[in-house]
Amino acid sequence: MSQLNSESGQIFAKDLVANKLRELISSVLKEELSESDWEDVLSDLENALVKINKFATGAISPRVREVVNELGETSIQFIASPASGSANAIALPIKYVVSDEPGVTALANFTNQYEGPPTCVHGGIIAAVFDELLGAANVKDGTPALTGMLKVRYKAPTPLYQDLVLKARVKSISERKVFVEGEIYWNGNVTAKAEGLFIGVAADKFLAIAEKNAGKEIADMLKQQWSVGESQEASI
Numbered sequence: 481m482s483q484l485n486s487e488s489g490q491i492f493a494k495d496l497v498a499n500k501l502r503e504l505i506s507s508v509l510k511e512e513l514s515e516s517d518w519e520d521v522l523s524d525l526e527n528a529l530v531k532i533n534k535f536a537t538g539a540i541s542p543r544v545r546e547v548v549n550e551l552g553e554t555s556i557q558f559i560a561s562p563a564s565g566s567a568n569a570i571a572l573p574i575k576y577v578v579s580d581e582p583g584v585t586a587l588a589n590f591t592n593q594y595e596g597p598p599t600c601v602h603g604g605i606i607a608a609v610f611d612e613l614l615g616a617a618n619v620k621d622g623t624p625a626l627t628g629m630l631k632v633r634y635k636a637p638t639p640l641y642q643d644l645v646l647k648a649r650v651k652s653i654s655e656r657k658v659f660v661e662g663e664i665y666w667n668g669n670v671t672a673k674a675e676g677l678f679i680g681v682a683a684d685k686f687l688a689i690a691e692k693n694a695g696k697e698i699a700d701m702l703k704q705q706w707s708v709g710e711s712q713e714a715s716i
Contacts, residue, residue, distance in 0.1 A: 494567045501569035506591045563612035583617040583649025600637040610674035614660040617648040625678035638671040656680040
């Protein structure tokens with residue numbers, strides 16, 4: 481089994497657990513079992529939770545991980561992201577791939593837990609895909625920023641259980657404003673496209689937001705992982 485959400489060939493046990501949970505979610509929606517069989521499944525899940533709690537150390541789980549792709553390039557992966565985190569079981573099935581094209585390219589195949597209209601991907605999921613995808617294009621361009629505006633145009637239904645190609649690129653930059661665009665393709669045709677306005681935020685300001693929302697311990701962890709100095713003003 482391969483890791484879903486990185487350009488790397490590296491495989492991590494925590495990611496494999498998350499992958500198996502994604503399969504479980506899909507199977508729960510797809511299958512119809514007897515009441516007693518569902519109770520057996522529930523018992524197994526409860527035992528798995530007991531085992532996780534037994535092994536837990538109380539340490540704060542990292543939000544980011546440094547990975548190396550097939551070309552030897554190092555990048556930071558947000559493994560807890562609900563959009564593409566490899567260790568997050570509810571994350572979207574997005575896999576970034578190495579491409580010579582500007583911006584970022586990714587592949588996706590959405591199963592039944594992402595359904596909106598029958599047999600099609602939910603429109604809200606597509607919007608989340610673009611928020612993630614356009615943000616990733618910012619990071620690759622060296623202009624990471626936070627979403628200010630996202631406009632999605634749905635050109636055609638995006639089908640479930642089909643191989644999709646996702647593309648995004650930075651269109652222009654004006655001071656702290658970054659304008660980005662992207663598309664979802666199925667069989668070479670665009671099913672949805674998006675335009676986004678992203679706003680650069682200084683690292684120290686973002687860490688202040690993290691401390692306010694989650695406490696100093698989390699903020700200090702992010703500061704260490706991002707190697708942010710006391711006076712660093714780089715945008716993130």
